[in-house]
Amino acid sequence: MKLIRILNRSIRDSFKSIFRNFSLSLASMSCTIITLILVSLAMLASYNVTSMTEKIEKDLTVVVFVDKNATYEDINIIKNQIKNIDNINEESIIYRSKEDIKNMMSDESEAFKNILSSYTEEENPLQSTFVLKVDDIRDIKETAVSLKNIDKVTLVKYGETMVDTMINVFDIVRKICLIIVVALIIVTAFLINNTIKITIFSRRNEINIMRLVGTSNTVIKLPFLFEGLLLGAMGSLIPILVTMFGYTYLYESMGGVVFSNLVELATPSSIIYSTSLLLLIIGSGVGMIGSLRAVRKYLKI
Amino acid sequence: MEFIEIKNCYKVYKNGVTALADGNLSIEKGEFVFIIGPTASGKSTLLKMLYREEKPNKGEVYVGGINVVKLRNSRVYKLRRKIGIVFQDFKLLPKLTVYENVAYPLETYGLKGSDIKKNVLKALERVGLKDKYRSYPHELSGGEQQRVCIARAIVNEPMLIVCDEPTGNLDPDTSKEIMDVLLNINTELKSTIVMATHDKEIVNRLKKRVISIKDGIIISDKKKGKYENEVDKNIES
Numbered sequence: 001m002k003l004i005r006i007l008n009r010s011i012r013d014s015f016k017s018i019f020r021n022f023s024l025s026l027a028s029m030s031c032t033i034i035t036l037i038l039v040s041l042a043m044l045a046s047y048n049v050t051s052m053t054e055k056i057e058k059d060l061t062v063v064v065f066v067d068k069n070a071t072y073e074d075i076n077i078i079k080n081q082i083k084n085i086d087n088i089n090e091e092s093i094i095y096r097s098k099e100d101i102k103n104m105m106s107d108e109s110e111a112f113k114n115i116l117s118s119y120t121e122e123e124n125p126l127q128s129t130f131v132l133k134v135d136d137i138r139d140i141k142e143t144a145v146s147l148k149n150i151d152k153v154t155l156v157k158y159g160e161t162m163v164d165t166m167i168n169v170f171d172i173v174r175k176i177c178l179i180i181v182v183a184l185i186i187v188t189a190f191l192i193n194n195t196i197k198i199t200i201f202s203r204r205n206e207i208n209i210m211r212l213v214g215t216s217n218t219v220i221k222l223p224f225l226f227e228g229l230l231l232g233a234m235g236s237l238i239p240i241l242v243t244m245f246g247y248t249y250l251y252e253s254m255g256g257v258v259f260s261n262l263v264e265l266a267t268p269s270s271i272i273y274s275t276s277l278l279l280l281i282i283g284s285g286v287g288m289i290g291s292l293r294a295v296r297k298y299l300k301i
Numbered sequence: 302m303e304f305i306e307i308k309n310c311y312k313v314y315k316n317g318v319t320a321l322a323d324g325n326l327s328i329e330k331g332e333f334v335f336i337i338g339p340t341a342s343g344k345s346t347l348l349k350m351l352y353r354e355e356k357p358n359k360g361e362v363y364v365g366g367i368n369v370v371k372l373r374n375s376r377v378y379k380l381r382r383k384i385g386i387v388f389q390d391f392k393l394l395p396k397l398t399v400y401e402n403v404a405y406p407l408e409t410y411g412l413k414g415s416d417i418k419k420n421v422l423k424a425l426e427r428v429g430l431k432d433k434y435r436s437y438p439h440e441l442s443g444g445e446q447q448r449v450c451i452a453r454a455i456v457n458e459p460m461l462i463v464c465d466e467p468t469g470n471l472d473p474d475t476s477k478e479i480m481d482v483l484l485n486i487n488t489e490l491k492s493t494i495v496m497a498t499h500d501k502e503i504v505n506r507l508k509k510r511v512i513s514i515k516d517g518i519i520i521s522d523k524k525k526g527k528y529e530n531e532v533d534k535n536i537e538s
Contacts, residue, residue: 002411009408020396209392212352213406213453214381220409300374 006219014226017203024199025231031195032235032287035188036279040243042184043275046177051266053170057137060163061092064130064147065155068098074152075128081150082130087143092133098126127154137167185282192235193290196228200294207298217299224295225288232287233280240276247272302363303327304493305351305461310360312346312517319517320346321357326512326519328495330460333487335504336497337528338514344497347514348463351495352384353377365460382410385454385492387464387483391446393438393453399425400434403452410457424456427489428482444475448482455486462486464496468503476503501528 018025066078075095083090096104102124106113119125134140140158147156200207210220248268256265305328312321320343328334336344349355350362353369362369367380393402403424407417425431428448438446447467454462464483468476480503487494498504504511504527511526512519 005413006409006411205392206394209394210405210409211378212354212381212386212392213409214378214384214457215406215409216378217375219411 006222010219010222011226013223014230017223017227018230021199021203024202028192028195028199028231028287029235031191032188032232032283033238035184035191036236036239036283037242039181039184039188039282040239040275040279042177042181043278044243044247044271046174046181047271047275048266049170049173049177051270052264053174055264056166057170058133060137060140060158061131061133062140062144062147062156062158064132064150064153065157066128066130067152067154068127070128070152078150078152079130082132082147085143085146087135087139089133089135092131094131095128096131097128098124101126101129137163140167188282189286189290192232192286193293196231196287196290197294200224200291200298204298207295211299220299221292221295224291228287228289228291229284230287231291232283232285235287236279236283239279239283243275243279244268244272302366304330304332304365305495306361306363307347307350308361308363310350310357310362312343312350312355312357319343320355321350322517324357324360324517324519326522328493330493331487331491333484333494333507333509334496335507335509335511335526336495336514337499337504337511339499342515343517344514345465346517348465348495348497351461351463352381352386382406382457383460385451385457385459385462387447387450387454387462387467389466389469391438391450393446393449395438397437398434399430399436399438399441399449399452402438402449403434403456406453406457420456420458421452424452427455427486428452442475443471444478447471447475447479451479451482451486455490455492458490459492462492462494464494464498466498467496468498468500473502476500480507504528 064078064082066075070078075097079093079095082088082093099121102116102119105126106116116124134143140163144156144158147153207220251265251268254265256267258265305326307324307326310321310324311319312324313319318341324347326347336347338344346355350357350369351364353372356370360370364380365383369380372380394405397405400421404417404421407420412420422431422434425434428451430445430448430452433441433445438449441449447470451467462483467483468479471479483494483496484507486492508525508527510522510524511528513521513526
């Protein structure tokens, strides 16, 4: 009962002091708003970069060329051997016989059709191929070597140099994004912490009086804890709205892509909720901890 | 053991000022004691040791059987709940009304709302401010603010009331009113009152126990004492 009464009063007092120290509350809130909007931007950007790179990685295919003279039995053996290699996405393996390829090319253009029609089945200069995808793009080099080592495989193509640089660039971009997000969160924590420190500094007299009339340290801390939590949560409200509506608007106005169809944006529903939740947690968490840290300073004798 | 017991206490501040040297003192329950002395003589330090705002470097302090020196930081509030403190500068919360200011300590102790109301009104009645419970501190005169401070100090009916120059900021007439309130509390609530002052007139009129202190040394301790010439000389010198 006593505990409930104390909690009740602490929450009431925290609301009261937010409104009675309105200008200071506004200061810490606007600081939270600005920094959290930055955090939100960085998080959205990093999400998008990650999803883009994942998409591109998924689309990357490896083409395995089989020796012209390979028989059907050979093809089957090769297929089984490919399946046995780690890092190969088994479902993605597609076999295209030279006939298939001939037909595909003929469909594509008249010129090809004319040229290819002059060859009989035996003379067909094309090679049968396996088209497949890998599970982890980082190990693609080793996988390509294993594929090449299979008997009667003449060539393995995956755009070697381009892919290698792409992997490196994506890795760097991803790391930079992560660093920016983490750095921004730390900056936010600092800024909010400092603003709250200033607001509490102006109330050290109040804290001192509480101590003198025999209020226990825990009970002194409680209203400040709730106040920090509330200010942080309220400060994260606007960034959350900006994230939800701003990103959805951006996505729709750009048609879900950047510049061309090559780079697709992540769909709003897939990221705005988790981002919003994170903003709320960061805002209220940092507010609460900052507030507690600032009060603790005045609770020592 | 007496109610308040100070044994061989030394207090030297970091800047080298000796606030108390070999202080020995015992005060009985229900006593009304003046502590007099010039500014910076160590009066306030002596009082602050009672409610553990300051710790002595050496020696022992007992209040109501509690060893104040050994009290842990996180337990200090338990001592303070048994002590009412009246300050020269009132230390009221400016954004709370008179009622809220007096109710404040009880609320943080987690008392029931109805009990709080009863106690607060009783305390305000005792200091004669019942009809001003809705005012804010800045709307009151100095004497009235001091009475609010006293009401806050007695709302928990403490065993000890420590007053640090409660009339220091007030004119003689208002001071007399405040002293009447304090005397009343001393007789009615049986609270021990320890009051630091340098108001000669009050001390001489009331004829209570007087402890005089100078440069951190207790120089005299007299029942029914006066603000004597001897002390005056010391103040002047």
